[in-house]
């Protein structure tokens with residue numbers, strides 16, 4: 001409205017959102033620089049403290065000692081990472097499918113919503129550390145109990161976020177489709193599912209960060225392989241440097257999964273993220 | 288005399304809220320001829336949007352009948368094209384995919400629907416924006432996209448609810464002229480809600496005035512202006528007279 005000469009002027013100004021916002025590389029470095037600097041600072045402090053404080057490597061190994069321990073146990077680490085990742089990914093996939101099924105059921109009928117919601121919440125209040133040994137007793141030392149633990153941990157955020165997403169569909173969009181003569185299944189496919197995607201991905205981001213930890217807890221309690229077992233054995237051998245190796249690798253795997261989802265989200269939902277990015281100049285009075 | 292395209296007989300509608308009930312429409316009767324351009328004007332809250340929700344079949348009247356083509360009185364849903372007050376473009380679909388939505392719902396093959404859409408995009412000033420998502424469009428473009436979507440529903444009756452309400456005055460005049468062009472080209476029956484007296488007169492063959500709540504028809508004015516309309520006509524004395532007449536019926540002192 002600042003430029004009332006014609007709608008065409010406004011249109012062409014709006015056509016290049018990229019041209020107005022900060023260049024991509026700059027935006028990226030602006031996001032990445034602070035955490036990298038902080039990480040370097042923490043590592044340096046850790047290094048100095050472990051060298052100068054006179055604490056033994058058994059209490060506080062230095063970063064280089066941890067690196068060295070990782071290198072020395074590399075033959076153990078490779079298969080351990082593989083085992084943990086297989087459990088994690090299978091558990092995640094099951095949790096996603098189950099979460100979607102629960103969310104769809106709760107969206108479909110309020111009777112099912114009332115029936116399922118307490119089960120959902122209960123699944124989160126169950127003490128994993130207490131139930132893990134039980135699962136081992138029932139299902140043995142193999143893959144299954146670990147997958148179940150991952151599912152238990154991840155299924156709640158998936159179900160809740162997907163259900164919220166489905167419920168967030170704009171009722172006016174639904175009404176508009178009804179005026180076009182849309183059937184219930186069409187309203188689902190054309191409006192409700194797409195509306196649920198941003199929320200679904202938020203849940204997925206939370207779920208993946210829990211999932212690796214879930215799998216390692218299962219292995220710690222009763223595993224024949226995996227990072228959890230590596231961690232347990234290192235602890236029992238008082239190999240503190242290897243415990244640190246396990247911690248760092250577990251975190252790195254979680255962060256890797258998180259980043260994967262983050263980029264997947266941005267690639268699959270351009271309409272959502274670009275719209276958020278342009279909001280600040282959308283509100284300048286043109287609309 | 289021909290069968291009216293849209294006819295309402297003694298329609299009343301009350302909403303029952305949690306604590307109070309709101310009588311939105313009382314005893315509304317009106318009929319619209321085929322290919323007529325009727326504008327409806329009334330203060331906000333007078334039940335204009337409710338009237339449209341009733342005609343499309345999202346709501347049923349408490350009393351009275353609503354008929355399309357004389358005989359379709361029940362199951363009116365999907366018999367008319369509806370452009371609601373908000374443009375309601377789906378944010379996850381680009382312009383083409385948004386405008387083919389009614390066709391997609393009806394089961395028209397994608398290729399055919401897209402072909403039709405691409406033929407009309409230039410007329411709607413959207414040809415360069417076929418792939419753009421709604422967030423990147425200006426207000427005027429969003430309204431044009433919503434209107435194209437309504438036109439592509441290929442219904443004989445178009446209900447437009449304050450489509451230009453949120454636009455600046457110049458964009459608005461531009462779109463008014465362009466809308467009249469669309470109406471001439473497609474031979475459809477238009478019912479157009481506005482709260483702007485001059486817009487109602489400029490566009491309509493007939494202006495229907497609703498009272499404030501509960502909405503009733505207080506006046507129906509045959510517009511005394513030649514077609515095709517020109518923006519210069521707003522300076523004519525008869526235009527001014529009719530503006531006064533409408534304002535008076537709306538209860539504005541002049």
Ligand SMILES: Nc1ncnc2c1ncn2[C@@H]1O[C@H](COP(=O)(O)OP(=O)(O)O)[C@@H](O)[C@H]1O
Pocket residue numbers: 302303304309310311329330331332333334335336337338500
């Ligand atoms: N679904 C609804 N439930 C309850 N009250 C409603 C509903 N829709 C509209 N109303 C009420 O009916 C009256 C008329 O609304 P509306 O038709 O939107 O008016 P207008 O479009 O003329 O501004 C308003 O007082 C509004 O609050």
Ligand SMILES: [Mg+2]
Pocket residue numbers: 335336337372448
């Ligand atoms: Mg309204």
